[in-house]
Amino acid sequence: MSLLEWESANCYRIRRRGKMRVDAVVYLNNALKRSFGEEEALQQLADAAALPGVVEPVVGMPDIHTGFGLPIGGVMAVDAAGGVVSAGAVGMDINCGVRLLRTNLEAGSLDKPLLRKLLHAIVERVPTGVGKKSRQAALVRKNLPRYLVEGVPFLIEQGFGRPEDLECIEEGGAMRGADPAAVSPEAVERGAQLSTIGGGNHFIELGRVDRVFDAAAAAKLGLAEGQLTVLIHTGSRGFGHQICTDFSALMWKAAARLKLDIPTKGLAAVPISSAEGQRYLAAMACAVNFAFCNRQWITHDVRQAFSAVLGGDDRSYDLGLVYDVAHNIAKFEEVGGKRLLIHRKGATRALPPGHPNNPPLYRDLGHPALIPGSMGTASYVIVAGPKVEQTFYSVNHGAGRVLSRGAAKREIEVEELKESLGEILVLGRNYREYLDEAPQAYKDIEAVIDTFTEIGFTRRVARLQPLAVIKGQGKES
DNA sequence: ATGTGC
Numbered sequence: 001m002s003l004l005e006w007e008s009a010n011c012y013r014i015r016r017r018g019k020m021r022v023d024a025v026v027y028l029n030n031a032l033k034r035s036f037g038e039e040e041a042l043q044q045l046a047d048a049a050a051l052p053g054v055v056e057p058v059v060g061m062p063d064i065h066t067g068f069g070l071p072i073g074g075v076m077a078v079d080a081a082g083g084v085v086s087a088g089a090v091g092m093d094i095n096c097g098v099r100l101l102r103t104n105l106e107a108g109s110l111d112k113p114l115l116r117k118l119l120h121a122i123v124e125r126v127p128t129g130v131g132k133k134s135r136q137a138a139l140v141r142k143n144l145p146r147y148l149v150e151g152v153p154f155l156i157e158q159g160f161g162r163p164e165d166l167e168c169i170e171e172g173g174a175m176r177g178a179d180p181a182a183v184s185p186e187a188v189e190r191g192a193q194l195s196t197i198g199g200g201n202h203f204i205e206l207g208r209v210d211r212v213f214d215a216a217a218a219a220k221l222g223l224a225e226g227q228l229t230v231l232i233h234t235g236s237r238g239f240g241h242q243i244c245t246d247f248s249a250l251m252w253k254a255a256a257r258l259k260l261d262i263p264t265k266g267l268a269a270v271p272i273s274s275a276e277g278q279r280y281l282a283a284m285a286c287a288v289n290f291a292f293c294n295r296q297w298i299t300h301d302v303r304q305a306f307s308a309v310l311g312g313d314d315r316s317y318d319l320g321l322v323y324d325v326a327h328n329i330a331k332f333e334e335v336g337g338k339r340l341l342i343h344r345k346g347a348t349r350a351l352p353p354g355h356p357n358n359p360p361l362y363r364d365l366g367h368p369a370l371i372p373g374s375m376g377t378a379s380y381v382i383v384a385g386p387k388v389e390q391t392f393y394s395v396n397h398g399a400g401r402v403l404s405r406g407a408a409k410r411e412i413e414v415e416e417l418k419e420s421l422g423e424i425l426v427l428g429r430n431y432r433e434y435l436d437e438a439p440q441a442y443k444d445i446e447a448v449i450d451t452f453t454e455i456g457f458t459r460r461v462a463r464l465q466p467l468a469v470i471k472g473q474g475k476e477s
Numbered sequence: 478a479t480g481t482g483c
Contacts, residue, residue, distance in 0.1 A: 092479065200478050202478085245479090
């Protein structure tokens with residue numbers, strides 16, 4: 001029997017029981033609710049609701065699925081003064097996020113051979129796949145402490161981007177409080193992975209704006225129907241992974257020492273005010289800045305790839321930044337007059353119009369949230385309205401898995417994957433490597449987007465249809 | 478997600 005009780009349109013409640021200190025809620029529209037099978041993820045929300053200092057409610061996004069500790073598609077806000085911080089509630093890929101570039105090109109003006117050339121030019125510059133290091137590993141190692149502390153402004157100073165990029169990155173591309181001394185030598189070693197996309201669901205995608213839903217908002221974002229776009233999805237690579245691993249173990253021990261009642265290892269947590277908590281936040285900020293720098297470096301490589309293939313210079317095709325937003329991060333924010341530490345794991349911040357934390361350029365509109373679908377389906381650009389305060393200014397981060405990676409590899413055939421990709425160009429060695437990323441392994445992005453649209457939390461702005469995709473190589477199984 | 482699992 002499900003823990004979910006109907007609360008209001010597209011909203012279900014998990015009522016406080018057992019060790020839960022507060023209720024949890026989950027947002028699902030009727031289509032998603034009918035086929036919902038994520039009972040384990042619901043239990044993870046309930047577990048999170050038992051942590052000290054947690055603030056009502058723990059929130060599940062429409063793309064929720066089981067993760068390590070907090071489910072992916074989970075939001076856990078805690079009191080900034082008396083609450084705990086949990087590495088597992090941010091996730092392994094700290095500041096995994098999405099960045100969207102616009103171009104001044106009509107997607108229809110590029111034929112398939114030209115798209116293929118662009119993909120090759122990009123992949124020549126951007127290493128893909130698990131464990132891959134930067135092509136400029138020596139430079140990365142030399143400057144790593146400055147990337148970690150100063151973030152994208154430093155990278156741009158070094159020639160990897162344009163000053164105006166900064167206004168279109170969450171946090172201006174530099175989270176404060178980063179301290180490299182909080183980062184283990186093992187993590188520093190893996191820092192050489194800066195400027196690479198990685199594997200799994202990470203990608204670089206050339207797409208086409210196939211539909212504009214809100215002309216005024218799209219115009220503000222510089223998006224128009226038929227336009228070629230570039231979408232980049234990656235995070236902090238092995239660097240952030242190592243930090244999560246290190247601190248999750250450290251927090252578990254510290255919590256035992258402090259006699260905190262923590263429900264599961266994945267939710268290992270310590271008081272924000274503790275030495276361990278402060279150290280995690282300082283290390284996490286390093287990984288946040290690492291990931292912002294990663295997407296910035298890749299942007300630079302993409303710009304160079306375009307001019308290498310099409311001629312002209314770095315600015316000939318615009319390739320300006322629409323926005324860059326994280327979906328695995330913990331941040332201090334004020335909601336409803338209370339200062340909170342909001343853990344978002346597989347959840348995208350979406351600030352409403354007029355919110356002071358929007359960048360000036362998007363103050364009146366509210367910054368866009370970028371929601372990728374799967375490798376064969378559309379992605380969305382959306383903006384939030386005032387009601388999104390109920391989710392601590394958070395929306396979903398993607399379509400959400402419906403099959404685990406293992407199940408997808410067992411159950412989906414290569415031919416089915418190929419068929420669902422249709423005309424989309426995919427650069428990679430072997431389709432077998434992407435079975436766990438097949439569209440069939442994901443929920444219907446339309447139903448996921450509908451969930452918040454139907455109840456007025458968000459508005460669709462534009463839909464991006466994939467044309468050509470670079471995926472990080474995975475493992476055949 | 479990940480130099481990929483107890």
